[in-house]
Amino acid sequence: MSDLLYSEEEEALRAAVRDLLADHCDAPGVIARTESDTPHDLAAWKALADGMGLAGLLVPEDKGGQGASHREAAVVLEELGRAVAPVPYLTSAVVATEALLACDADDLLAELASGRRIGALAVALNIAPGGAYKVVRHEGGALHGELTAVADVQAADVLLVPADDGGLYAVDASAVTVTPQIPFDLTRPLATVTLDGTRGRLLGDAETAVHRALRAGAGLLASEQLGLADWTLTETVRYLKERKQFNRPVGGFQALKHRLAQLWLEVVNLRAAARNAADALATGEDTDVAVAVAQAYAASVAVHAAEEALQLHAGIGMTWEHPVHLYLKRAKADSIAYGTAGAHRARLAELVDLQAP
Amino acid sequence: MTDAAELKRRTAELLAAHPPASTDRLDFLKARFDAGLAWVHYPEGLGGLNAPRSLQAVVDAELEAAGAPDNDPRRNGIGLGMAAPTILKYGTEEQKQRYLRPLWVGEEIWCQLFSEPGAGSDLAALGTRAVRQDDGDWVVNGQKVWTSGAHNSRWAILIARTDPDVPKHAGITYFICDMADPGVDVRPLRQITGEAEFNEVFLTDVRIPDDRRLGEVGDGWRVAQTTLNNERVAIGGMRLPREGGMIGPVSRTWRERPELRTQDLHQRLLKLWVDSEVARLTAERLRQQLVAGQPGPEGAGMKLGFARLNQEISGLEVELRGEEGLLYDDWTMRRPELVDFTGRDAGYRYLRSKGNSIEGGTSEVLLNIVAERVLGLPAEPRTDKDVAWKDLAR
Numbered sequence: 001m002s003d004l005l006y007s008e009e010e011e012a013l014r015a016a017v018r019d020l021l022a023d024h025c026d027a028p029g030v031i032a033r034t035e036s037d038t039p040h041d042l043a044a045w046k047a048l049a050d051g052m053g054l055a056g057l058l059v060p061e062d063k064g065g066q067g068a069s070h071r072e073a074a075v076v077l078e079e080l081g082r083a084v085a086p087v088p089y090l091t092s093a094v095v096a097t098e099a100l101l102a103c104d105a106d107d108l109l110a111e112l113a114s115g116r117r118i119g120a121l122a123v124a125l126n127i128a129p130g131g132a133y134k135v136v137r138h139e140g141g142a143l144h145g146e147l148t149a150v151a152d153v154q155a156a157d158v159l160l161v162p163a164d165d166g167g168l169y170a171v172d173a174s175a176v177t178v179t180p181q182i183p184f185d186l187t188r189p190l191a192t193v194t195l196d197g198t199r200g201r202l203l204g205d206a207e208t209a210v211h212r213a214l215r216a217g218a219g220l221l222a223s224e225q226l227g228l229a230d231w232t233l234t235e236t237v238r239y240l241k242e243r244k245q246f247n248r249p250v251g252g253f254q255a256l257k258h259r260l261a262q263l264w265l266e267v268v269n270l271r272a273a274a275r276n277a278a279d280a281l282a283t284g285e286d287t288d289v290a291v292a293v294a295q296a297y298a299a300s301v302a303v304h305a306a307e308e309a310l311q312l313h314a315g316i317g318m319t320w321e322h323p324v325h326l327y328l329k330r331a332k333a334d335s336i337a338y339g340t341a342g343a344h345r346a347r348l349a350e351l352v353d354l355q356a357p
Numbered sequence: 358m359t360d361a362a363e364l365k366r367r368t369a370e371l372l373a374a375h376p377p378a379s380t381d382r383l384d385f386l387k388a389r390f391d392a393g394l395a396w397v398h399y400p401e402g403l404g405g406l407n408a409p410r411s412l413q414a415v416v417d418a419e420l421e422a423a424g425a426p427d428n429d430p431r432r433n434g435i436g437l438g439m440a441a442p443t444i445l446k447y448g449t450e451e452q453k454q455r456y457l458r459p460l461w462v463g464e465e466i467w468c469q470l471f472s473e474p475g476a477g478s479d480l481a482a483l484g485t486r487a488v489r490q491d492d493g494d495w496v497v498n499g500q501k502v503w504t505s506g507a508h509n510s511r512w513a514i515l516i517a518r519t520d521p522d523v524p525k526h527a528g529i530t531y532f533i534c535d536m537a538d539p540g541v542d543v544r545p546l547r548q549i550t551g552e553a554e555f556n557e558v559f560l561t562d563v564r565i566p567d568d569r570r571l572g573e574v575g576d577g578w579r580v581a582q583t584t585l586n587n588e589r590v591a592i593g594g595m596r597l598p599r600e601g602g603m604i605g606p607v608s609r610t611w612r613e614r615p616e617l618r619t620q621d622l623h624q625r626l627l628k629l630w631v632d633s634e635v636a637r638l639t640a641e642r643l644r645q646q647l648v649a650g651q652p653g654p655e656g657a658g659m660k661l662g663f664a665r666l667n668q669e670i671s672g673l674e675v676e677l678r679g680e681e682g683l684l685y686d687d688w689t690m691r692r693p694e695l696v697d698f699t700g701r702d703a704g705y706r707y708l709r710s711k712g713n714s715i716e717g718g719t720s721e722v723l724l725n726i727v728a729e730r731v732l733g734l735p736a737e738p739r740t741d742k743d744v745a746w747k748d749l750a751r
Contacts, residue, residue, distance in 0.1 A: 001641060003645070004638065004641060004642035004645055005642070005645050005646065005649060005651075237732050237733070237734065240734065241733070241734065241735070248735070249734075249735050251734040251735055252734065252735030252736070252737070252738075254725065254737060257724065257725060257728035257729070257732075257734050258721070258724040258725075258728065260728055260732055260734065261658070261724040261725075261727035261728040261731075261732065262724065264658065264727055264731060264732060265658040265661055265662060265727070268639055268655050268658055269635045269636065269638075269639050269662065270635075271639075271642070272635060272638035272639040272641070272642040273634075273635045273638055275638075275642065276638050293631055293634050293635065293638075296627075296628075296631040297631050297632070297635050345624070345627040345628065345631065346627075348627060348630070348631065349623070349627055352608075352630065353612060354608060354611055354612070354623075354626060354627060354630060355612075355615075355618075356618070356620070356623050357615075357618035357619055357620055357623060
């Protein structure tokens, strides 16, 4: 049975990341950044990756990383979710890194692990592990094509691009055209990538690498969703203890108490599911089922928590100045990222032999 | 400190002295109790060795591997889960010696005389009266309801009002009631399922000696909190395999009967399968926290989740069975010793699980507990707090 608790080291890591994000990613700052030319907080990224060495958690020490595991990366993602931090951690330190771990590309892996360079897997953010993804044309030693809805690519130095010959290619970001799209979730920017005879370096088999990358992304996304849901619940409870209407704290009305208690139960459940997925990714046992279960469960909880937070904050919750909209947008986008709950349930139907009619 | 190795050694000694194959079941259980291997965290002489609670699993695994009989904990759930910890905490030395051993081995079954027709969720409003006599004994009159297993029980834990002139929580005292007393009248209460697993219990001039009082006079509400808190702990402590709960039978039916499958049922089944697996993981996480000595508040919500799941899954299962879902296995009024969800059909499970959100604290009360004690939200306004029980609206 997997270890569903947090170790003392993991709690210390959480505290350190939370401290750092309190300095870098306060809500007004994150809101202001969404309307600036630099949607990513690269100072926060540098502090996390370079300062704390967290970009290399999943990379073995002999390949230039920290030799930690998905359990620790999950704790980092919980805190990033709590802050809706605009840093390319999930996309570079988890997804791109996992793709490289599946290939023989130690130099790139070491660069990503050090945080000196940022990587992005050039697959649309909504693709589920095992799902069909778009590839570019490999012709005459060069790559041609257009890929859309690629996350965090504006911050990336290197793109990992799947091609129609079955290979995964490393492409320098400066060699492609990156056109920002207007994202629903302003804290995780999306872009179109156009390759027009771009030279790439063959890394390995795309299918294996993409599957491994998306599975880890989906599994650890649940921890980001947990952090997000936990923040919205905590903040809503705090607000409802203070906010008075009808000469009482609003949080004393039973109709609202029951909704918050129900939400708390969902968050408790999500914590167990997310820990289980992180542990399964770390140990390699029961991984497919654990990831599918976590992703089939997580989206509805995160969206529900954010929607309740908005409704229970009422008027102020509907404003641009209050951060709850950042959480709702992230939660709703996360419900599509790395596969919808429905896609993961369909996968589960095969894994646990509950076949469709 | 008793460690795992010491417990293994003692378990091996017990098995050597009382080989399960050639020892009478009850004799073996008594020997196990006397060896301190019944509940290892209890004190020596009372079935335990003052060992960490988590090490019980070590003993249980060794005994199971040796094919030793267990004490069929489901049969005496209230005794083991609720009466025993309350007796341990509030009982006199004589009471502990008298009651715990036959309780643990299952010779004496216990039930719980708490709920009343006029006091369900508002348990402290109870009206069953216990009046002190000149010789110090108590005479009890009143009616209790929804008493599981009263028809099989030797003893009951009972709360009764001993002072109607003070606010409701202050005037309650906790007793051990002899179910064999002629003033105790147990009547089956036939339920929605057709069977009578519960009872009404009428108490008419039941005489309870003062040495069967648990805790101080008027302190019964505090004593009852120990009972009720343990009721909730017991629910979170189970370790289930995947598909170990109600999702198991319906998943098996789905696999074995492809002709019953529809798209709509498939989507609902998958969602409930995920919810069941997640609830199982939450229970496992709570168990790991208890073992690690860092109990979390998760237990307060577990029962809420399982109640909803059981109801939704069994509802789905009735629909899945199509024509068979129109039928019911047996409406005969029976008096089961324990609730058996797996031995009956889907229709039974559907109806019985409706009780899961009512028994042991309604879902509404549990949501209030989570909101107030876990999330720290303001309590409901209390209009009954400083009012004597006899002056409350009824």
